[in-house]
Amino acid sequence: MFLTSEEERILAGEEGETRRKMMEILVALGKVFGAERMIPVRSVQVSGASYKTIGEYGLSWLRSLDASVAAPTTLNPVGMDRTRWKEMGIDPAFAAKQVEVIEAYQRLGVRLECTCTPYYLHLIRYGDHLAWSESSAVAYANSVVGARTNREGGPSALAAAIVGKTPEYGLHLVAARAPQLVIQVNPGEHEMETAHYGALGYRVGAIAGNRIPIFSGIRPNRDQLKALGAAMAASGAVALFHVEGITPEARIFTYDTRGLESFPVEWNDILDVFKDAPVDAVALGCPHCSEQELARIAALLEGKTVRIPLYVFAAHGVIEKQKPLVEAIEKSGARVFADTCMVVSPAMERFGTIMVNSGKAFSYVPNMCGAAVRLGTTGECIQVATGAPGKEKGLG
Ligand code: F3S
Numbered sequence: 001m002f003l004t005s006e007e008e009r010i011l012a013g014e015e016g017e018t019r020r021k022m023m024e025i026l027v028a029l030g031k032v033f034g035a036e037r038m039i040p041v042r043s044v045q046v047s048g049a050s051y052k053t054i055g056e057y058g059l060s061w062l063r064s065l066d067a068s069v070a071a072p073t074t075l076n077p078v079g080m081d082r083t084r085w086k087e088m089g090i091d092p093a094f095a096a097k098q099v100e101v102i103e104a105y106q107r108l109g110v111r112l113e114c115t116c117t118p119y120y121l122h123l124i125r126y127g128d129h130l131a132w133s134e135s136s137a138v139a140y141a142n143s144v145v146g147a148r149t150n151r152e153g154g155p156s157a158l159a160a161a162i163v164g165k166t167p168e169y170g171l172h173l174v175a176a177r178a179p180q181l182v183i184q185v186n187p188g189e190h191e192m193e194t195a196h197y198g199a200l201g202y203r204v205g206a207i208a209g210n211r212i213p214i215f216s217g218i219r220p221n222r223d224q225l226k227a228l229g230a231a232m233a234a235s236g237a238v239a240l241f242h243v244e245g246i247t248p249e250a251r252i253f254t255y256d257t258r259g260l261e262s263f264p265v266e267w268n269d270i271l272d273v274f275k276d277a278p279v280d281a282v283a284l285g286c287p288h289c290s291e292q293e294l295a296r297i298a299a300l301l302e303g304k305t306v307r308i309p310l311y312v313f314a315a316h317g318v319i320e321k322q323k324p325l326v327e328a329i330e331k332s333g334a335r336v337f338a339d340t341c342m343v344v345s346p347a348m349e350r351f352g353t354i355m356v357n358s359g360k361a362f363s364y365v366p367n368m369c370g371a372a373v374r375l376g377t378t379g380e381c382i383q384v385a386t387g388a389p390g391k392e393k394g395l396g
Contacts, residue, residue, distance in 0.1 A: 001030045001167070002037045010163065018067035022159035029156055030167030039168045042147075043072045044161040045118050045132035046110060048154030050079035050344035051097045058154075059097065062104035069109040070164030074118045076134045077288070077313070078102060079345050081337040082114070088337060088347040110161070114339035115315035117226075117288040119145065126248055129172055131160030135239070136287045136360055139229030142240040144222060146248035148172045151239040171240055179214035179242050179255050181207075182262040186217055190267050194293075195377040197224040198359025199273035200265060201231025202375075205363075207263055210237040214257060216244045223290055230287050231359025273362070277374045280351040282385040283342035284378065285313030286358035291322050293378075294336075298328040300382040309351075310334035310385040313341045332386070343368045357381050 003011065011027060013020040026038065048054045054062075079098045080090045090098075106112060113121055116134045119141060124130065126146035132138050133152040141147040150170045152160065160166040170176055183204050187196075197220055204213060213232070220228060220243060232238035242250040284297060289312060297312055312329060316338035319326055326336045342348045342356065343364045353372040354365050357380075365373040376384065 001027065001035055003027070004038075007038055007165070016067060018065045019162060022067070022162040025156055025159040026163055026165065026167055030169065033167065033169035035167035035169040037168055038163075038165040039129050039172065040164055041071050041131045041160055041166050042128040043074070043118070043122060043124065043130050043132075044069070044157055045074050045076065045130070045134055045137055046105070046154060046157045046161060047076040047133040049076045049101065049105065049114060050340070051094060051101050052079045052344055052346050054101065054154070059101050059104065062101065065108060065162075067108065067162045069161040071161055072122070073110045073161040074113045074115070074121070075105055075110055076114065076116055077341045077344050078114045078339055080340050080347070082112075082339045084337060087335065088340075088345065089350070090345070090347055094346060108158075108162070113315065113317060115288050115317075116341070117290070117315055117318075120288075120290060120315055121317045129166065131157050131166040133157035135233035135237070136226070136230030138239050139233045139241065140226055140287075142171055143229050143242065143247050144225045151233075151237065177212065177240060177249060178253075179257060180211040180260065181213050182257050182260050183213045183215045183265060184217055184262060185215060185265045187267045187270070192218065192220070192224070192270075193377055194224050194227045195357040195375060196270050197228040198231045198357065198362065199270045199375060200359070201228040202235045202273055202359035202362055203265060203269055204263075205232035205234060205236030205238055208232060208236045208238050210239070212240050212242070213238065214242040214244065214250065214255060218243060219246060223293055226287055226290070227358060231363065234360040234363035273359075274375050277353055277372065279308065279353050279355040279374055279384050281309040281311065281348065282355045282381045283311045283313070283348065283361065284357055284381060286341055286343065286356060286361035288341070289314040289318065291318060291325075294318070294322050294325045294329065296378060297382070298325045300379060301329055301332040301334060301386070304332050304382070304386040306333040306385045307387040308385055311342060312336045314338060334385070355381050355384055
């Protein structure tokens with residue numbers, strides 16, 4: 001692997017021990033995956049931010065680092081809303097540890113925008129090279145925007161942040177971004193809403209593993225693409241997908257899909273993921289809500305009062321921009337929290353069954369929160385949270 005003289009200097013430890021260690025991680029990865037060189041990254045997004053997921057071991061590793069990031073770097077959701085954690089019922093001992101994690105990242109120069117949707121706060125463009133580690137954000141950046149990032153681990157993303165570069169392999173190379181299997185969706189006459197795309201992604205992720213699917217038969221909007229990619233990244237390890245006529249690379253390139261494995265998905269395969277169950281709490285915003293999603297939740301809640309906890313999660317920057325919507329949502333008794341989510345916060349562990357509108361949360365809640373999970377459309381989630389009469393499952 002070719003290294004510039006500056007990269008060699010970092011590797012020799014001439015710019016400090018932390019930068020040397022970080023360069024070592026990047027060079028090791030580059031060698032394993034056959035990279036020929038390092039490339040600069042436009043931005044980095046680091047996962048491993050909740051004390052719930054990284055624990056004491058992760059915190060002490062972060063504390064041992066002594067350097068500053070060399071590229072704009074944001075953080076994944078942490079275990080609590082940084083200002084409203086008491087309202088979430090967070091244990092003060094956990095909060096103290098979470099603050100230590102946040103301060104460790106802050107010392108490195110990481111921006112404390114704790115979100116899985118950094119693309120709502122900072123512009124990323126087609127062809128940009130990134131080093132992102134939140135799997136749903138990776139799927140969005142690659143597929144919806146046409147930026148280029150591998151699915152980084154927390155340490156490799158932080159290494160890229162501190163060095164400002166990443167080894168050029170995998171999804172940084174155009175040749176590695178072609179579809180590898182075909183998904184033919186046949187929803188019939190049914191209108192697919194965001195939760196249906198989550199259910200579709202939940203199904204397809206299990207089939208695709210880490211391959212690149214190309215979809216036909218659907219016309220998702222941006223929020224629905226976000227839901228589809230997040231679910232596939234959770235039930236599988238999909239980091240890039242294409243949708244015929246919709247996603248940028250599927251519009252620019254003509255892919256020859258003859259000879260690729262092909263899977264049909266029928267409406268009933270999607271609807272089967274929606275199961276009825278009594279619910280103790282409802283959580284929306286996985287990945288974090290867009291402004292449009294907040295507006296829809298506010299509209300659905302108008303004039304209603306919640307009868308069980310309803311939590312909505314979004315990036316702090318989005319909440320700040322949409323204060324009237326947030327006030328409208330909270331008027332119902334629901335809470336809109338920043339910096340955290342239903343999966344990485346211990347706040348959700350006290351509930352027996354959590355209802356979500358997200359295929360990714362549907363995948364993760366049982367293991368990460370020790371709770372049963374039910375999938376519903378956004379409308380159904382609001383109906384259940386407010387006790388309003390509902391329609392048939394999956395059709396609300
Ligand atoms: Fe984001 Fe948490 Fe879902 S990090 S993608 S809201 S599991």
